[in-house]
Amino acid sequence: MAENEVFFSEAEDPGMLKAFQQAQETFKYFWRELSWEARRIIPALDLACVKVAFSETVADQPEPIVEHMWINDIGFDGETVSGVLVNNPNRLTNVQNGDFVTVPLQQISDWLLASQGKTCGGFTIQHLRAGMEEEERQEHDDAWGLDFGDYQDISVVNGQKEHPENLIEHPMSINMRDSFIQFLQEYPQEATNRDDAGYTLLHKEAIAGNKNAVEVLLQFKADKDSKTNDGKSALDFARQLDWAHIIPLLEK
Incomplete structure (x- = not known):
């Protein structure tokens, strides 16, 4: 299996594939923020997690099973991303909630930061929000307890609109x-x-x-x-x- 095959959603949704690519290209901003969070006396982040594409080859199936799940307690060495799985797999049997995992950067499919209720990243989330009616979108945001803002204008750093130099x-x-x-x-x-x-x-x-x-x-x-x-x-x-x-x- 080629290294990037795990990133294809079952429907091969072009918008979702673009979201995966955006997440990988901008992950450096996630890590920069996390590196500073580790030095703060008073934490500023409410949430910092990364979505990873996990796969498992099953003997009687032509294609591997793929599930995209979130990890937290993130580490990064410049090439590989590590963390603790916080989801229960639906079909996969080779990972479980609470596992410590390490994957190449090219295997992540999203990242999300939240501070004071406002988010950065969340590219796959914003893609899904784009297809929702306004009422459904509000219910989605209320369930997360976060302000995801405009799905057409995704920030990757805090204060990006007011201070673009933060990029x-x-x-x-x-x-x-x-x-x-x-x-x-x-x-x-x-x-x-x-x-x-x-x-x-x-x-x-x-x-x-x-x-x-x-x-x-x-x-x-x-x-x-x-x-x-x-x-x-x-x-x-x-x-x-x-x-x-x-x-x-x-x-x-």
């Missing part, structure tokens, strides 16, 4: 620059330390798309050529995720 750099990345400098002055070894998988802070900040942190780390002599145990540099991740504002810093 380039997270406001916390700008506001925390001086604090990050002070942190590295006190703990300079953090600029070069590697975790068990070989990731440095430079890798992690490049994956999260934080230009200010990348600039500061390079000023503190972080090794931009350092590679993970799988042979990936910070530049490799910036290119894979298409963080256009960070790539030039790492190419110098």
